[in-house]
Amino acid sequence: MSKEKTELHVVKNNEEETKKQNKPTPEEVEQYKQEFTAALKEFDEKKWTISEVGNFSSNDIALYLLQFMDKFAFWSKTEWMGMIKMEEELNRAMKSANETTGLELGYQALEFCAYMMANPGGTGIRLAKEFESQADKYSKLGIVVGTKLEEARADLKNIQYLQEKWAAGAQGYYLADLEPKDESKKDADDQGGKVVEIDLSKKEKTE
Numbered sequence: 626m627s628k629e630k631t632e633l634h635v636v637k638n639n640e641e642e643t644k645k646q647n648k649p650t651p652e653e654v655e656q657y658k659q660e661f662t663a664a665l666k667e668f669d670e671k672k673w674t675i676s677e678v679g680n681f682s683s684n685d686i687a688l689y690l691l692q693f694m695d696k697f698a699f700w701s702k703t704e705w706m707g708m709i710k711m712e713e714e715l716n717r718a719m720k721s722a723n724e725t726t727g728l729e730l731g732y733q734a735l736e737f738c739a740y741m742m743a744n745p746g747g748t749g750i751r752l753a754k755e756f757e758s759q760a761d762k763y764s765k766l767g768i769v770v771g772t773k774l775e776e777a778r779a780d781l782k783n784i785q786y787l788q789e790k791w792a793a794g795a796q797g798y799y800l801a802d803l804e805p806k807d808e809s810k811k812d813a814d815d816q817g818g819k820v821v822e823i824d825l826s827k828k829e830k831t832e
Contacts, residue, residue: 649794657791664784671780672729673773675738675766676722683722687715689762690738697756699746707737732777739774742767 649657676686691712700708714734722728730738742763747756756763793800 647799648797649799654791654794657787657794661784661787661791664787668732668780668784671777672731673735673777674727674729675735675769675773676728678727679724680722683726683728684719686728686766687719687722689759689766690715693745693763694741696752697745697747698741699744707741710734711737711741730773732781735770735774735777739770742770 676682694708694711698708711734714730715728718728718730745756745763747753790800793803
Protein backbone atom coordinates (compact mmCIF):
# COMPACT_ATOMS: atom_id res chain seq x y z
CA MET A 626 0.00 0.00 0.00
CA SER A 627 1.53 3.31 -1.08
CA LYS A 628 1.97 6.14 1.40
CA GLU A 629 -0.07 9.24 0.92
CA LYS A 630 1.80 12.44 0.17
CA THR A 631 0.38 15.38 2.11
CA GLU A 632 0.92 19.06 1.33
CA LEU A 633 0.37 21.66 4.05
CA HIS A 634 -0.95 25.10 3.08
CA VAL A 635 -1.02 27.50 6.06
CA VAL A 636 -3.81 30.05 5.99
CA LYS A 637 -3.73 33.02 8.37
CA ASN A 638 -6.41 35.71 8.49
CA ASN A 639 -8.00 34.13 5.42
CA GLU A 640 -4.88 34.82 3.34
CA GLU A 641 -2.60 32.06 2.17
CA GLU A 642 1.06 32.85 2.81
CA THR A 643 3.20 32.95 -0.33
CA LYS A 644 6.89 33.20 -0.95
CA LYS A 645 8.30 36.52 -1.99
CA GLN A 646 8.55 36.57 -5.75
CA ASN A 647 11.76 37.53 -7.50
CA LYS A 648 11.36 40.21 -10.15
CA PRO A 649 13.52 40.96 -13.19
CA THR A 650 15.90 43.87 -12.77
CA PRO A 651 15.66 46.89 -15.11
CA GLU A 652 18.88 45.67 -16.71
CA GLU A 653 17.34 42.27 -17.43
CA VAL A 654 14.20 43.85 -18.91
CA GLU A 655 16.35 46.00 -21.19
CA GLN A 656 18.29 42.90 -22.23
CA TYR A 657 15.03 41.09 -23.09
CA LYS A 658 13.99 44.10 -25.17
CA GLN A 659 17.29 44.16 -27.04
CA GLU A 660 17.15 40.41 -27.71
CA PHE A 661 13.63 40.71 -29.15
CA THR A 662 14.44 43.79 -31.23
CA ALA A 663 17.59 42.22 -32.70
CA ALA A 664 15.81 38.95 -33.52
CA LEU A 665 12.90 40.78 -35.16
CA LYS A 666 15.23 42.92 -37.28
CA GLU A 667 17.17 39.85 -38.38
CA PHE A 668 13.93 38.06 -39.29
CA ASP A 669 12.61 41.02 -41.30
CA GLU A 670 15.82 41.09 -43.33
CA LYS A 671 16.20 37.33 -43.71
CA LYS A 672 15.67 35.51 -47.01
CA TRP A 673 15.07 31.82 -47.63
CA THR A 674 16.63 30.16 -50.67
CA ILE A 675 14.31 27.94 -52.73
CA SER A 676 16.63 27.10 -55.64
CA GLU A 677 20.13 25.83 -56.17
CA VAL A 678 22.95 28.37 -56.26
CA GLY A 679 23.56 30.22 -59.52
CA ASN A 680 21.77 32.48 -61.98
CA PHE A 681 20.54 29.61 -64.14
CA SER A 682 18.84 27.75 -61.28
CA SER A 683 17.43 30.98 -59.83
CA ASN A 684 15.95 32.09 -63.15
CA ASP A 685 14.63 28.60 -63.87
CA ILE A 686 12.67 28.42 -60.62
CA ALA A 687 11.48 32.03 -60.84
CA LEU A 688 10.21 31.61 -64.41
CA TYR A 689 8.53 28.35 -63.47
CA LEU A 690 6.68 30.05 -60.63
CA LEU A 691 5.63 32.92 -62.87
CA GLN A 692 4.23 30.44 -65.41
CA PHE A 693 2.54 28.53 -62.61
CA MET A 694 0.91 31.77 -61.43
CA ASP A 695 -0.27 32.54 -64.95
CA LYS A 696 -1.85 29.13 -65.55
CA PHE A 697 -2.52 27.24 -62.33
CA ALA A 698 -2.56 29.68 -59.40
CA PHE A 699 -6.06 30.19 -58.01
CA TRP A 700 -7.06 33.39 -56.26
CA SER A 701 -10.29 34.87 -54.91
CA LYS A 702 -11.48 38.00 -53.11
CA THR A 703 -8.46 40.12 -52.03
CA GLU A 704 -5.86 37.47 -52.92
CA TRP A 705 -5.27 39.31 -56.20
CA MET A 706 -3.05 41.67 -54.20
CA GLY A 707 -0.91 38.76 -53.08
CA MET A 708 -0.53 37.61 -56.68
CA ILE A 709 0.73 41.01 -57.77
CA LYS A 710 3.11 41.26 -54.82
CA MET A 711 4.39 37.75 -55.53
CA GLU A 712 5.17 38.68 -59.14
CA GLU A 713 7.09 41.75 -57.93
CA GLU A 714 8.99 39.64 -55.39
CA LEU A 715 9.98 37.05 -58.01
CA ASN A 716 11.21 39.69 -60.43
CA ARG A 717 13.21 41.34 -57.65
CA ALA A 718 14.65 38.00 -56.54
CA MET A 719 15.80 37.17 -60.09
CA LYS A 720 17.70 40.46 -60.30
CA SER A 721 19.29 39.92 -56.89
CA ALA A 722 20.46 36.37 -57.57
CA ASN A 723 24.05 35.74 -58.68
CA GLU A 724 26.51 32.87 -59.03
CA THR A 725 26.93 32.57 -55.26
CA THR A 726 23.26 32.78 -54.26
CA GLY A 727 19.98 31.19 -55.26
CA LEU A 728 16.42 32.46 -55.59
CA GLU A 729 15.65 34.06 -52.23
CA LEU A 730 12.24 34.96 -50.82
CA GLY A 731 11.24 36.95 -47.76
CA TYR A 732 8.87 35.48 -45.20
CA GLN A 733 5.61 36.93 -46.57
CA ALA A 734 6.46 35.86 -50.12
CA LEU A 735 7.43 32.42 -48.86
CA GLU A 736 4.08 32.05 -47.07
CA PHE A 737 2.16 33.10 -50.17
CA CYS A 738 4.23 30.84 -52.42
CA ALA A 739 3.46 27.84 -50.21
CA TYR A 740 -0.24 28.72 -50.09
CA MET A 741 -0.37 29.26 -53.85
CA MET A 742 1.31 25.94 -54.63
CA ALA A 743 -0.89 24.08 -52.17
CA ASN A 744 -4.04 25.34 -53.89
CA PRO A 745 -3.58 24.94 -57.65
CA GLY A 746 -6.51 25.42 -59.99
CA GLY A 747 -7.44 25.44 -63.65
CA THR A 748 -10.18 24.75 -66.17
CA GLY A 749 -10.45 22.25 -68.99
CA ILE A 750 -8.70 19.02 -69.89
CA ARG A 751 -5.89 20.80 -71.75
CA LEU A 752 -4.66 22.55 -68.61
CA ALA A 753 -5.13 19.35 -66.60
CA LYS A 754 -2.78 17.50 -68.95
CA GLU A 755 -0.32 20.41 -68.93
CA PHE A 756 -0.32 20.35 -65.15
CA GLU A 757 0.37 16.61 -65.22
CA SER A 758 3.35 17.15 -67.52
CA GLN A 759 5.10 19.34 -64.94
CA ALA A 760 3.87 17.53 -61.83
CA ASP A 761 7.32 16.17 -60.94
CA LYS A 762 8.94 19.62 -60.85
CA TYR A 763 5.91 21.01 -59.03
CA SER A 764 6.19 18.31 -56.37
CA LYS A 765 9.94 18.74 -55.83
CA LEU A 766 9.69 22.52 -55.55
CA GLY A 767 6.70 22.17 -53.22
CA ILE A 768 8.81 20.09 -50.83
CA VAL A 769 11.59 22.69 -50.85
CA VAL A 770 9.19 25.58 -50.24
CA GLY A 771 7.42 23.64 -47.47
CA THR A 772 10.72 22.85 -45.74
CA LYS A 773 11.87 26.46 -45.88
CA LEU A 774 8.52 27.62 -44.55
CA GLU A 775 8.85 25.31 -41.54
CA GLU A 776 12.26 26.86 -40.85
CA ALA A 777 10.82 30.37 -41.12
CA ARG A 778 7.92 29.58 -38.81
CA ALA A 779 10.32 28.12 -36.25
CA ASP A 780 12.28 31.39 -36.32
CA LEU A 781 9.03 33.33 -35.94
CA LYS A 782 8.00 31.19 -32.97
CA ASN A 783 11.28 32.00 -31.25
CA ILE A 784 10.69 35.71 -31.85
CA GLN A 785 7.24 35.44 -30.30
CA TYR A 786 8.81 33.76 -27.27
CA LEU A 787 11.32 36.60 -26.91
CA GLN A 788 8.48 39.12 -27.19
CA GLU A 789 6.50 37.35 -24.45
CA LYS A 790 9.63 37.17 -22.30
CA TRP A 791 10.14 40.92 -22.64
CA ALA A 792 6.45 41.68 -22.04
CA ALA A 793 6.45 39.58 -18.86
CA GLY A 794 9.62 41.28 -17.64
CA ALA A 795 8.15 44.73 -18.28
CA GLN A 796 5.25 43.77 -16.02
CA GLY A 797 7.60 42.59 -13.27
CA TYR A 798 7.57 38.87 -13.90
CA TYR A 799 9.82 36.17 -15.26
CA LEU A 800 8.06 34.37 -18.10
CA ALA A 801 8.68 31.00 -16.44
CA ASP A 802 6.78 32.18 -13.35
CA LEU A 803 3.67 32.81 -15.49
CA GLU A 804 3.61 29.31 -16.95
CA PRO A 805 1.11 26.81 -15.45
CA LYS A 806 2.48 24.66 -12.67
CA ASP A 807 0.34 21.63 -13.49
CA GLU A 808 3.12 19.05 -13.21
CA SER A 809 3.59 19.37 -9.44
CA LYS A 810 -0.14 19.03 -8.86
CA LYS A 811 -0.26 16.04 -11.19
CA ASP A 812 2.60 14.34 -9.29
CA ALA A 813 0.73 14.73 -6.00
CA ASP A 814 -2.49 13.39 -7.49
CA ASP A 815 -0.69 10.43 -9.04
CA GLN A 816 0.65 9.42 -5.62
CA GLY A 817 -2.77 9.67 -4.00
CA GLY A 818 -1.80 12.76 -2.07
CA LYS A 819 -4.07 15.13 -0.22
CA VAL A 820 -3.83 18.87 0.21
CA VAL A 821 -4.59 19.93 3.77
CA GLU A 822 -5.22 23.58 4.65
CA ILE A 823 -4.75 24.75 8.23
CA ASP A 824 -6.66 27.97 8.92
CA LEU A 825 -4.83 29.71 11.78
CA SER A 826 -7.43 32.50 11.92
CA LYS A 827 -9.98 30.06 13.35
CA LYS A 828 -7.53 28.87 15.99
CA GLU A 829 -6.82 32.44 17.07
CA LYS A 830 -10.52 33.16 17.58
CA THR A 831 -11.01 30.21 19.94
CA GLU A 832 -8.01 31.05 22.15
